[in-house]
Amino acid sequence: MFVFRQLFDPQSSTYTYLLGDTASGEALLIDPVFEQTRRDLALLRELGLRPVATLDTHVHADHVTGAWLVKQAAGSEILLSDAAGAANVDRSLKHGDRVAFGRRWLEVRATPGHTNGCLSYVLDDQSMAFTGDALLIRGCGRTDFQQGSPSQLYRSVQQQILSLPAHCLLYPAHDYRGLTVTSVAEERRYNPRLGGDVDEGDFTGYMDNLGLPHPKLMDIAVPANLRCGRPDAEPADAAAPTWAPLTFSFGGIWEIQPAALDEALAGDRAHEIQLLDVREPAEFTSGLGHIPGARLLPLAQLGAQAATALDAARPVVTICRSGARSAQASVLLGKAGFARVANLAGGMLRWRAEALPFEQGDN
Template identity: 50%
Template sequence: MIFRQLFEPLSSTYTYLLGCEETGQAILIDPVVVAMDRDLAEVRRLGLTLAYTVDTHIHADHITAALELKRTVGSKIVAPAHDCLPCADIGLEEGQPFRAGSIELQPLHTPGHTDGHFAYLLGERVFTGDALLIDGCGRTDFQNGDADTLYKSVREKLFTLPEDVLVYPAHDYNDRRVSTIAQEKKRNPRLGEARSLDEFKQIMAGLNLPYPKFIDYAVPGNRQCGVCPSGLPENLEKYCRQMTDSPQG
């Protein structure tokens, strides 16, 4: 299997490129619209054809490239079935593997950051989205997030995976690229094994994070699989510049 980890610095998002060497099919996990030209260039450089985009959840900090990639190269849009997105071609459910050539993703419903959040297990790798970050986790104060639920998702689903499974998150803000289940169980300051549920809830309640500056545009846009709204404030136009300049509209 061909594997690349790609970083989009504006939203500090990791996009993952998976390629089947037998069929030439490629998957992009959590693609970002401002970086779609880079992603397509990498797919082509590797001699692959983009067959699918897969999102872990409805993002609040960037616009997914799923729709624009479908318009540009015909890739199919794959998303959690829980979110009932009419624009998705394929809805994923836990217990039903998703295959592209020799690549087989095992969807894991890991709600808590959002109610429809999924992680994807691929052999010795797990793509954890925002449910589990390196030494952290996604916030739980919007999009039907819930600290109790996230704690259960991480401790009962992700932390029960083999300890040498590599953890690839959707974001990192400190130039870190990968962790392991063992490392997160041991030292994650929010969700590690030393933390009780009550302690985790206190931590999350005390974060006092600012209201996400792009959420009011990103969430409705991502419910349409990646549509940038018109009339964006000037300071937020950079989040959609790729789509604004796109010949597809």
């Protein structure tokens, strides 16, 4: 089965695209963002996919790519246009190349003009294409820096993108109005810069008079992206928890597996961990029971009592029947200033299913 996800970074208005093949478990990430690497890896893990490569559509000027971080975490290759001249690239791409993921593949099309190293990626059946900044929804990338050229961009879009089948869906690298997708047919007709009867002279005149300021992060992003996102020094992830083996969910929550929690409770730092059960009293004392040492504080009372009931300097594991209410509890605790919080994945249902210690009655 083909898997497709469109992800968004609100700071830079960048779209990252995940394409996967479930039969092989292989996936690609197009235009990953440095700050969203943890999110992207969590989604890949939850979908059971392994990134074989990251593909940037060009050397971005408004954000730093996550290509290097994804490679360090998952062993994926870094793919970028040969014309970009970037360091740390595992495979330099040229027009006509193919990038495979399982039984599917992308065709590489050179679409320079926004930058000289712009590429667009077309899915094997031409049902969708990823156009970077060469073609945006009812617009296009600017052409006034990074080797930009209006005439070159006009030819790139007309010959390599708008020449695709009319039904082909087009996914840009950015959108600043909340729009997510367009089509070849729409852009041929409605794009005010490149559609309709606009010719190369019309387009060049339009682009030469935009008068836009340079991107705010350009002086940082371009040098970093010419290293494929590799930092000058290896980053220390200060936000990554060290008190237990946790995983980050695509929903934005740190989780601990039942076996990992049981092992932590048997270790030298067990006295540091606060077990917070957010179910109702009847659930705590009967039925599935509770984990030995857990403290009961129903979710409805958590907001009012967390500051006095818990020590914000110590880690907290939130617990409920299935992991749903406790996930919300972990979010509330985070907003209240608790920096080390994890949700028990699967709740007491998983805990009991794995035959781990429990108690019934009042503790």
